Amino acid sequence: MVTAKLKDPAKVLGMLKRMTEPLWFEGPKRALAEAALEEVKRSFDTQTDPWGRPWKRSIRAELESGETLSDTGRLRRSITYRILSGGFALGTNVKYAAIHQFGAVIKPKNVKNKKGEPYLRFKIGSRRKKRGRWVTKKTPVRIPARPFISYPGLSDRWMRAFEDALEAYFRDG
Numbered sequence: 702m703v704t705a706k707l708k709d710p711a712k713v714l715g716m717l718k719r720m721t722e723p724l725w726f727e728g729p730k731r732a733l734a735e736a737a738l739e740e741v742k743r744s745f746d747t748q749t750d751p752w753g754r755p756w757k758r759s760i761r762a763e764l765e766s767g768e769t770l771s772d773t774g775r776l777r778r779s780i781t782y783r784i785l786s787g788g789f790a791l792g793t794n795v796k797y798a799a800i801h802q803f804g805a806v807i808k809p810k811n812v813k814n815k816k817g818e819p820y821l822r823f824k825i826g827s828r829r830k831k832r833g834r835w836v837t838k839k840t841p842v843r844i845p846a847r848p849f850i851s852y853p854g855l856s857d858r859w860m861r862a863f864e865d866a867l868e869a870y871f872r873d874g
Contacts, residue, residue, distance in 0.1 A: 804846030
């Protein structure tokens with residue numbers, strides 16, 4: 702049995718009543734979504750995945766002494782969230798985001814050289830700054846995964862961020 706002496710029982714009863722209303726959950730969901738956005742930003746800032754492992758440095762970043770996944774900053778800026786009835790959704794409308802999150806193997810197939818062999822042709826380096834060099838490959842090209850969203854499952858870092866966000870919400874909110 703748990704007992705407690707309350708200084709202001711009416712305040713506690715009011716809070717418990719508000720907790721039964723669907724809109725009450727908007728605050729905690731928003732706090733968690735904001736914490737998730739901060740963790741994505743942290744991955745870009747530290748160039749690490751949600752588990753703290755460094756991203757494989759991109760060729761463009763090496764050539765230009767820049768950052769991986771940050772040529773224009775479009776991907777980083779595109780990450781947003783939407784509050785749902787059961788929680789929140791975190792994502793982006795940038796088409797190439799999944800390739801960077803999960804990695805990919807791109808195989809030559811449609812374009813053929815003079816001998817009729819399939820090949821890939823792409824530029825290494827910044828397209829935006831018109832630097833870099835063109836490369837032709839007959840073999841598949843592997844793009845390594847550079848996760849910025851904790852999936853599948855929550856990393857310890859994200860779990861702590863969520864715990865801290867909820868604690869702050871209930872303490873200050």
